[in-house]
Amino acid sequence: MTNFFGKYRGKVKKNQDPKKLGRLQVIVPEVLDVDNENWALPCLPYTGKDMGMFTIPPEGANIWVEFEGGNRDRPIWTGCFWSNEEVPKEVLAAYEQNGDPAEIQVFKTEDLILILSRRTKKEGVTLEIKLPKKDNKNAKKLIKLTLDKKGIEIKHDQQTLLKLTEDLIELKTKETGVDITAKQIQLKEKEGGEGKLEESGIELNKKSSTAKLTNDGIQLKNGKSEMQLASSGIKVSNDGSEIAVNSAIDVKNSGGAKINLSQVKVNINNGALEVM
Numbered sequence: 001m002t003n004f005f006g007k008y009r010g011k012v013k014k015n016q017d018p019k020k021l022g023r024l025q026v027i028v029p030e031v032l033d034v035d036n037e038n039w040a041l042p043c044l045p046y047t048g049k050d051m052g053m054f055t056i057p058p059e060g061a062n063i064w065v066e067f068e069g070g071n072r073d074r075p076i077w078t079g080c081f082w083s084n085e086e087v088p089k090e091v092l093a094a095y096e097q098n099g100d101p102a103e104i105q106v107f108k109t110e111d112l113i114l115i116l117s118r119r120t121k122k123e124g125v126t127l128e129i130k131l132p133k134k135d136n137k138n139a140k141k142l143i144k145l146t147l148d149k150k151g152i153e154i155k156h157d158q159q160t161l162l163k164l165t166e167d168l169i170e171l172k173t174k175e176t177g178v179d180i181t182a183k184q185i186q187l188k189e190k191e192g193g194e195g196k197l198e199e200s201g202i203e204l205n206k207k208s209s210t211a212k213l214t215n216d217g218i219q220l221k222n223g224k225s226e227m228q229l230a231s232s233g234i235k236v237s238n239d240g241s242e243i244a245v246n247s248a249i250d251v252k253n254s255g256g257a258k259i260n261l262s263q264v265k266v267n268i269n270n271g272a273l274e275v276m
Contacts, residue, residue, distance in 0.1 A: 003070030004031050007078065010065040015056050022056060024077050028065050031072050040065060040075035062086075090115060124148025 013034070014025035023039040026032065043066075046053050057063060062081050068074040090113060094104040099119045107114040113128040127145040144155040151165035163170040169180040179186040187195040196203040201214035212219040217230030228235040233246030240254030249261040 002072075004067045004072050005070045007064045007066055009081075010063050010077075012057050012059050012061045012063055015059055022054060024056070024063070026063060026065050026075060026077060028075070031065075031067070032075065038073055038075055040077040041068075043076050043078040122148075 008028045008030050010026045010028040010032075012024050013027050013036075017023040017039065019039075022042040022044070024042070025037060026040045027034055027036070032038070044053055057080050062083060063077050064079045064081065066076045066078050068076055088106060088108045090106045090108060094101040094106065097119075103118040105116040111130040113126070115126040117124055117126070125145075125147045129143045131141050131143065141157050142155070144153075146153045146155075151163065151168075153160060153164075154162040159172065159174070160170065161172055167181055169178075171178040175190045177186075177188040179188075183199060185195075185197040187193075192205075192207050194205045201212060203213075204211040209222045210220070217228060219229075220227040224239040226235075226237050233244060235245070236243045242250070242252050244250040247262070249259075251259040251261075
């Protein structure tokens with residue numbers, strides 16, 4: 001009986017193993033014909049009870065095949081290889097960019113890419129996941145996770161959702177955003193609303209309306225209208241008219257009329273009428 005030692009080029013015929021052991025039906029032109037139905041066992045780098053590594057190539061993929069003890073009826077698939085036109089662009093980039101290609105590891109399936117890089121200035125881990133879009137199953141939306149020396153970043157369809165760095169935590173959706181630094185928390189929404197929390201106080205903005213809260217008091221604005229509340233008193237104004245409340249009450253309008261109410265008297269228009 002002829003023995004077959006060494007590695008032989010083959011292709012995956014079937015990858016649906018009824019025993020669920022990671023076996024493949026293979027075509028090896030030099031040894032096994034197309035009608036062969038023997039299942040090739042995988043040569044795995046790591047296994048154990050309820051543990052191990054599972055990566056099955058698709059049907060039609062190029063694989064390396066050996067035969068246990070040289071017996072053609074006991075095939076083993078030991079790995080895979082690319083043809084020239086099958087090499088992933090991420091792998092080509094590892095060769096085309098300056099640096100040692102061994103500094104980059106790529107794991108890519110149809111909808112997932114995992115890149116590990118040890119290159120100077122590009123150290124980190126990148127994970128990309130492509131998912132079907134609800135309105136078009138043929139279109140793909142991309143979720144990308146990057147971990148590097150700058151921090152962590154998560155993107156969805158090229159838009160940053162989450163960024164964590166030494167100085168910043170940034171959260172975003174299509175309509176809102178939150179930025180957190182050591183000195184400030186900032187919130188934004190697409191219609192122009194904004195909120196800031198700082199050591200000096202809190203500020204809220206919505207188009208022409210603002211609210212400020214500090215240790216010294218509260219200030220509210222809307223267009224020409226304004227209200228100020230402090231420990232010393234309250235002041236309300238609008239387009240030249242004003243009411244101030246402290247130890248006394250002062251009222252005036254844009255035409256110049258004034259009223260002053262103190263504990264002992266009422267003064268109207270700078271003494272035009274005075275009540276004691």
